[in-house]
Amino acid sequence: MGAVLENIEKQHHNDPNxxxxxxxxxxxxxxxxxLFEEYRGPLLNFxxxxxxxxxIAEELTQEVFLRVYKSSGSYRPEAMFSTWIYxxxxxxxxxxxxxxxxxxxxxxxxxxxxxxxxxxxxxxxRTKVKTDEQMAAAEQQRQVQGALEKLPKKQRLAxxxxxxxxxxxxxIGQRLGCSEAAVKSIIHRSKLAxxxxxxxxxxxx
Amino acid sequence: xxxxxxxxxxxxxxxxDGELPADRVARVERHVQACSSCSAVxxxxxxxxxxxxxxxxxxxxxxxxxxxTKLAHVRQAQQEHRGLERWRSVAKAxxxxxxxxxxxxxxxxxxxVVTLYLLRPPHAALPQxxxxxxxxxxxxxxxxxxxxxxxxxxxxxxxxxxxxxxxxQG
Ligand SMILES: [Zn+2]
Numbered sequence: 001m002g003a004v005l006e007n008i009e010k011q012h013h014n015d016p017n018x019x020x021x022x023x024x025x026x027x028x029x030x031x032x033x034x035l036f037e038e039y040r041g042p043l044l045n046f047x048x049x050x051x052x053x054x055x056i057a058e059e060l061t062q063e064v065f066l067r068v069y070k071s072s073g074s075y076r077p078e079a080m081f082s083t084w085i086y087x088x089x090x091x092x093x094x095x096x097x098x099x100x101x102x103x104x105x106x107x108x109x110x111x112x113x114x115x116x117x118x119x120x121x122x123x124x125x126r127t128k129v130k131t132d133e134q135m136a137a138a139e140q141q142r143q144v145q146g147a148l149e150k151l152p153k154k155q156r157l158a159x160x161x162x163x164x165x166x167x168x169x170x171x172i173g174q175r176l177g178c179s180e181a182a183v184k185s186i187i188h189r190s191k192l193a194x195x196x197x198x199x200x201x202x203x204x205x
Numbered sequence: 206x207x208x209x210x211x212x213x214x215x216x217x218x219x220x221x222d223g224e225l226p227a228d229r230v231a232r233v234e235r236h237v238q239a240c241s242s243c244s245a246v247x248x249x250x251x252x253x254x255x256x257x258x259x260x261x262x263x264x265x266x267x268x269x270x271x272x273x274t275k276l277a278h279v280r281q282a283q284q285e286h287r288g289l290e291r292w293r294s295v296a297k298a299x300x301x302x303x304x305x306x307x308x309x310x311x312x313x314x315x316x317x318v319v320t321l322y323l324l325r326p327p328h329a330a331l332p333q334x335x336x337x338x339x340x341x342x343x344x345x346x347x348x349x350x351x352x353x354x355x356x357x358x359x360x361x362x363x364x365x366x367x368x369x370x371x372x373x374q375g
Contacts, residue, residue: 040268045261058265062272066279141259164258188218195249205248 017081025072032072035081036065043089049160050093052145060096064089079174086175094153140203147197155190162187210236210243217243221250 012018017038023031043064048057067088078084130138148156158176161167167175169183176183198204206214213236219225220233237244 036272040264040272041261044264044268048262049259054262054265057262058268058271061264062268062275065272066275069276069279070283137257141257144256145259163254163256185215188215191218191250191253192214192246195246195253198253199245199249204252205245 012077012080015077015080018077021068021072021075021081022077025075032069035068035085039082039085040065043085046086046160046165047089047093049148049164050157051097052149056097060089060092063092063096067092083171083174087177090157090175090177093157097153143201143203144198147194147201147203150197151190151193155186155193158183158186159190159194206242206246207240210240213243214246217246218250221247221254 017035020031020035024035040061044057044061047060047064048054051057051060064085068085079087148159151159154176158172161172161175169180169187172187173180173183178186195204213233216225216229216233217237220230220237225233237247
């Protein structure tokens, strides 16, 4: 049993980010800074797609890194670093938003109060002109986000990882902490549900 | 979707995602060609799969500064906690090790006996009454000599640390 565990840990030792985490565990604070710089953008976007509030997404992303920092003493490389850190982020999304101080804002935010960053587009910033096509795309994006928010939390997270990040069932399962078969079932249901919602809005067949 | 089509639901998603076992593909295709509602589901699911990525956002200008400030607080709390832990382990080690325990118990008993001796009425044998009163804890604590003894201070420190520990757990 011990040998099996050791082998699993050895597999992940080749992951350069696991190496950085181990160096941080050994007292090298610069290694933590590197991990922070590499993952803050992807994690922020992952959480933002889930909660649709820029300020909350930033706070929760910071919370992920605080937990990484605090857990350095007990860290063991039992998975790829990205799997591990996304799992922390997933737990925060599922738990903090349910019980935490963010609950009120998320649940009572009206459908039209999404912040502008959704429609942010660097091209628009330069020209200050939106073509019809861009406006339509932005409107579609807004409706899709609204539809995603109607899905149960776990379905929403799984679907984001599937259709936006193109992850496999196995990878999604590792991040969400459930089996491949469970993920498959969740994704199937969430795609059917999303299609139903978007169909009512006239967005898809 | 018709009730009779429900049994196809998951197969339709698997079909669109290309993960349906070959032996079931023909059956699903036959049904979809004949059923307008299921063919609409297939078309809708293809559109869901093709949804464009939402634009990426960048961390705000404040993001890094706010994070490192929060982290500094965590670090400070960790250091304070470690300091307390060190005290706790030193004190615990002293009082739980047999040598430390018997040493302090012996010390306390010694101080107690000496105090009784010093406070005895002149030329009288130790009266029964005083022994009983001295056994009363309130008076025991009021005796300056004992209150100031190092052993009692340590005893209080341990009590304090234990209360802190209970607070943290509670
Ligand atoms: Zn049908």
